[in-house]
Amino acid sequence: MFTSALTCFPRICYHLLPFVLLRFFLLLQFCKGWVPDQSTKLTFPMTRVPSISFKGNSSSIDYFNVLYQDDNSILLGGRNQIYNLSLSDFSQRRDATIYWPSSEAHGQLCNLKGKTEDDCQNYIRIFFYTAPEKFLVCGTNSYKPLCRILYRKNGRLFIEKETEGIGLCPYDPEHNSTAVFSNGHLYSATVADFSATDPLIYREPLRTELSDLRQLNAPNFVSSLTYGDYIYFFYRETAVEYMNCGKVIYSRVARVCKHDKGGPHPSTRDRWTTFLKARLNCSVPGEYPFYFDEIQSTSGIIEGKYGREGTSKIVYGTLTTPNNAIGGSAICMFRMDDIEDVFNGPFKHQESINANWLPLPEHKVPSPRPGRCEPDSRVLPDKNVNFIKTHPLMERAVPAMNGRPLLIRVSLHYRLTAIAVDPQVRTISDETFDVIYVGTDDGRVLKIVNIPTHNSSKAVVLSESEVFGKNAPVKQLKIAPGYGKVVAVSRNEVKLVTLNHCGTITRCSECLELRDPHCAWDSLKGACVSVDAVTSFRYHIQDVRRGNASKCRLQPLDAPSPKEYDIKSLDTNSVDEDEKEPSDDLLRLDADSTECSNDIDGATTGCASQSKLTLYTPEYLRIFVAVSSLVGLFIGFLCGYLVSRRFHTHPQYPNQAFIEQHNHLDRLTVNQNSFLAPRNKTVNLDVLNVSTDSLPPKKDNLGSLKNLNITNEGTLQKIKKTYI
Template sequence: MVWITIPILIWILASCDYFGNAQPVTYFQTHDLSVRYFNDSTSCDGIDAPTSGQTLYFRHLVLSERQHDVLYVGAMNRIYKLNKTSMECMNAKELFPDQRQKERCHVQGKRKVPDCQNHIRVIMEWEPGELFVCGTGAYSPIGYHLDEVSLNMSGSTSRSLGMCPFDPLDNATSLLIDNGNPGNATVPYFGTYSDFIKNSPLFYRPSFSANGTDYSEKGTDTEDIKWLNFPQFVGSFDEGNEVYTFFRETAIEYPDKDAHKTYSRVAKVCKNDLGGGYSSKKKWLSFQKARLNCSIPGPEPYAFDQIYDIYKSDDMYFALFFREGENLNASALCMFRKADIERTFAGRFQEKMRSGTWHTVSDADNPAPRRDNCTVHDLGLHKFDSLSKYQLMDGNVNPLYDRPIYYKPGVQLTRLVVGREINGSRNIYMASDMGDIYDLFLKTYHSSKTFTVVLNAVYSIFESPQAVRNLQIQKEALYIGTDTSVARVDLDAVCDKFSRNQIDGCVLNSRCIWCSTNNTCIPQSIGVCENGRIDSNLITDTSTILKSLNIPEVLQRRKREVAVSGDAFLPIEDHVYRVSDVVWTKGTNGTILALSPEKFIVSKRGALFIRNVQDCDRGNYTAEKKDDGRLLAKVELDVKNPNSEKEEEDEWIQYFNDWSATFGNLKSCWAKTMGNCSGSPKLENPQTSHAP
């Protein structure tokens, strides 16, 4: 018998939308969606089929920018070239590690599988017609040059320290930049560990030549934890004359020396940073980092400290965070403006004193020009002989709206992508460690009501729970990578799955249009609705959502039957956007019900509970929005007087069936919510909170 404390039970019920200001959510199962799969049982010409039951770890997905129909997949000992629409295998290449290295890896204490294999973690379309590929190489990273059409070797292999991780379960980042580098060369940037035992984290640019000039490699100081301290990288981005990288790490400035606190960071380097004197020639002069603050405000802010993914759209960064709690875990989504990041980077630094405390560095102690000033590097106006003493900024980067735009308890969200913006509307897709995709609708409108976020739908992509390791979006499709398969979800095909009772799901999807003339939901990309068109463009505030969804022919009168002395539940229609301040009336004259705990109770969702129902309670009930009288529900209540043992028995059977259904829902929600309540996420490697 498992006993649950009341606070935990309330948390579970809240996370399961049993009460509170929850929004209507449409749940799609695998059979409801247009999904195509590629998995470890799918055949590919030219390579041997995997051993039965073998997991191939499809953790690295790259949508080709040069070949419009290609999706590259990095897996264990393999690289696949798939048709991104049909998900059929176009080509594949086996890239096994050296046998001696596999044996050496195992002798050093690593598992034969998956550790001592070659997991492809970098795929770059570098030289014309050529791919650069990097794999973990059984804890000895190795790079390959492959023909992008045939996947045959087009060059020799090489050790690639600092370009991809040793540990296949580590996060890493890679970015190819073709502008702004010295000599305007095309150069890659990498963030990973450069040694077997993870003592040397590195954000790194390898050496290269351009226009007859040789440029040395550049990297962070691997011997000074003030630069990087056990980081896990989540993404890097080209920002003009700078490169941004995002990661989480053990906080060096946390006041409790005995506690290992994780903070999330954004760091930058200047592309034209040429290093300093002889001892610092290979180190960044311009490296600086700042903490990303994603927290719920309050006397004691509830901080989400572990960044898990990052997505850039225009000058806005969408970041997914996670917090491990004593009883339950929680995830949050925060938005950061590039301008706010730049403002923090232009501020003062922090410095660690000999006493171990940190203090703000004055401008006088950091004379101009600063080493992080990229203009100085770009114009070659100043030569720096030594490294800066300071890397950590004094200020934090605060999120837009000073809080998360969405958070959810009891769920670990691991990956996110953001759909294109259409007149201020967009959908955000987040993946969980259970394989579900959470579809959020985001609307930005006038300054007095800056934003709203609605959990619109949840997609269950896989038959059994499995963590999503990679998530990509391109035009009309999501691409999802797990350890056992790759899935493609057609986002436009979701539109016609919304029924008449799910109009809100259609309207709160920037890709869809609701045609009220024929009660159908169609994709924006292919559909034309000449009359009765309702879509996210009409939403300028919460009122217009309600007005758009208040369609008389859909709002049918519900019928409810209840026995004398029983309790009645009168709900708001499923398709109606949930609101508070609901007024319930009875009869044709619209008598307003007097609310009381003993008789009439209205929930936060707007539903009406009638306790101890009697004959006089029989009649028609109507729910309206308090401030403007918009119709939200119509219910006809019939009160039955059992006049036989058979009818009474039927009533009790119905009560039992209703209770069983409710208990079944709660049990299912309990399983999902408490499946990860040990205080730690489900890990495959104690060194990381999440695999790539």
């Protein structure tokens, strides 16, 4: 029985092989719809990433923070000083360094409060120009924030004014705070107490409500920006509207009016009358959406063309899953028009403390509409001011552009942190694309290009470069002048990194398939060059949108093209010295002869046989894989058939019906005394004391009389046939 099953096994397996392969390929296509794209064109370790490092105070932690940047220099806030670095070579301009330590009294008081020596320093966190040659500077000042207005005169700095920085600058240098300067005022989002339990959004003298969880509930502020008549703040906080067990963190965008002057009564004159907030929805769509709820960083406002949307103003953001969930990160784009539409939509309302949050009917919203800029908020009716206190949350969430994330990364090794965008990089075909740089919490920087289509956008990860060690998360990223240059900031180190990889590519096909807007193939030089170093695009090839390497075969009409070769019969000895290597590296002439040899210049000699044209394109690769799969399937089926024939044993009884009869008769044979004993053996009637003469005739089941003398072979066959 076991031998029969083993014999059938190869035949069964190879008969089912096509169905197994079909289900495997269908499974791959199904998984392709939800598995995130983890592909990266290029990967570089730290030793291969060109960079210039600045470590500031090497004996202690600086908690670096980019304060200000222009085309020539960058200002870094550090421990007790502001560093001025040149963006050309990252050298420190010591004559322009601002040194501002904490006073001895403030340092001793900080130590008495239980803080360490590193904590009790002045870490600069705010720097804004308020006028030409005049700027505002704020620091932690040993957990007692302090601000100064400085002005420069005759090359020297003078202090014009010194004020407390509570509500403007954080106490802790690692606290997530943000600030923006607009219309002569500083708008900040930070904490206003030593224990960091009083978060607020502040512009002197206005602030958010104290200990009101409906406005701010343990927020982590990320960024701020000015747009129109409003200041927008991006942050993450514990969601007060989440009514299930436990708690969850949501990403938010809040806004206040620049012209807000407070409420009409003494109790509301230092409170915002225009504070509103809404949820940011960055999720994978579906019946049960998968959310990336914790915003980590945003870009500034980017204006560009994005498919059918036309010209739009958008904000890029990096969002992650919670720390105790699946390690996932995403990049989402949010249109400023969508944000404004949500703030003009319905409000979320809770009838009582245990009731659900529901949309508020429009007829219950007072007029003028709360949250909008008014000429003078001090004359607003009481119902408008009270409405803002109880209804700061909008009903609808801000959707991601195109309804889904631009890029999703699921990794156990890192999550996305900081983001910076080089907007609308122009290509040689006069198209524009956003080049995005994203930092990770294990010291990497990803270079990504956003390729918009008619109704969506596609992100292509060009490179993944290790910039810092694994224990140094990327805190900030800033775009530096030049194609592919960024400033990467960690807690104790800043690097000017060059992520222009054009010079590392040697083939035309690789240059085009990279799809980097910074790179193009120079047909004259036979090299992948940076676009910013090119004065004329006459002989350059680039395809960011599709990465079609077949364009390498197409030379410009007026470019010096190589002489035509006879592909069918090529005698390389007859080729001139300057014609040995065609300028197009996608075409290779591979001689069939095994006796070919190469001379010093690399030209092939001694080959007079037929040559073949080899094309390395994605289309040929797909055809090759498909043909190889079919050939492999056929060979596997053939081998299975031959193996099954090799191990198949021929049966002793070829007639199937006879085999069944034989087996049935064998079951009736119990011993040698059976009346169906094997042939050629006679029954000894003497042993049974029965004589053949006195043996009574016996009827069979057909009613015929038969003799029990079965020594005759023919008689045995008759008995078998009769029984059957």
